[in-house]
Amino acid sequence: MTFALNVSNVRKTFVLHNQNGIRLPVLAGASFSVGQGECVVLHGRSGTGKSTLLRTLYGNYLTDSGRIEVQHQGQLLDMTQAPPRTLVNVRRHTIGWVSQFLRVIPRISALEVVMQPMIEQGGNRAEAKARAERLLTRLNVPEHLWALAPATFSGGEQQRVNIARGFIADYPILLLDEPTASLDATNRAVVVELIREAKARGAAIVGIFHDEDVREQVADQLYEIQPDSDRKQTKQQTATPQEEHSA
Numbered sequence: 001m002t003f004a005l006n007v008s009n010v011r012k013t014f015v016l017h018n019q020n021g022i023r024l025p026v027l028a029g030a031s032f033s034v035g036q037g038e039c040v041v042l043h044g045r046s047g048t049g050k051s052t053l054l055r056t057l058y059g060n061y062l063t064d065s066g067r068i069e070v071q072h073q074g075q076l077l078d079m080t081q082a083p084p085r086t087l088v089n090v091r092r093h094t095i096g097w098v099s100q101f102l103r104v105i106p107r108i109s110a111l112e113v114v115m116q117p118m119i120e121q122g123g124n125r126a127e128a129k130a131r132a133e134r135l136l137t138r139l140n141v142p143e144h145l146w147a148l149a150p151a152t153f154s155g156g157e158q159q160r161v162n163i164a165r166g167f168i169a170d171y172p173i174l175l176l177d178e179p180t181a182s183l184d185a186t187n188r189a190v191v192v193e194l195i196r197e198a199k200a201r202g203a204a205i206v207g208i209f210h211d212e213d214v215r216e217q218v219a220d221q222l223y224e225i226q227p228d229s230d231r232k233q234t235k236q237q238t239a240t241p242q243e244e245h246s247a
């Protein structure tokens, strides 16, 4: 199977510049591959680095070493070397991100928030609106809320708007950071369906799911992040400024 995403030997150490340059090694050589239509679930105890790895795949964090190869617009691209402008393009067209929290934009309606990724890909407005409405309906977001900005929505409503936004565009790769965290059983089942549909159209998915039921229903592979037995806080030898790309 050709991979959509290939992670090899990724190491990541956080350097806490405002705390005496303490170094916190988190990822000690993460390696796995995700094929089209496959879902890899990141697994491991709390604090082992699941979120860090997922964010690193999205280009939020610089790595110490290793490669993160993605198939992007017919070419193989190493995310660890991609300049910011390329990252923006990858995030627009190739890698979608669904976290448990919606980044609320003041005065923009829920419907527009959901439509945005498809419009940014150059999609047709009417089609984006129809798709957004279908997704919001499936995710049980009441219609009277669609025209409102989601700032005042409940946590679960915001999360469902965020999920609709993440699934509206057919990204080849999807990164899911606990997308079912504050959902009830009915809406969790809808998210499982959306993930299965995305896999069926060939999306490669990497996710974190604390809910065991959801994990079992969507995972093709579990990637266990080994606790770094040598992990310890070590003082930085030389102060190298660490640049991070924001999401």
Ligand SMILES: Nc1ncnc2c1ncn2[C@@H]1O[C@H](COP(=O)(O)OP(=O)(O)OP(=O)(O)O)[C@@H](O)[C@H]1O
Binding pocket: 014, 015, 016, 024, 026, 044, 045, 046, 047, 048, 049, 050, 051, 052, 053
């Ligand atoms: N931005 C950061 N700066 C410094 N340290 C960080 C940062 N983000 C995470 N860490 C540290 O990295 C380690 C891994 O955190 P991470 O959130 O990736 O774990 P996790 O496996 O996702 O945990 P959980 O299951 O509890 O969400 C933790 O010890 C955390 O304190």
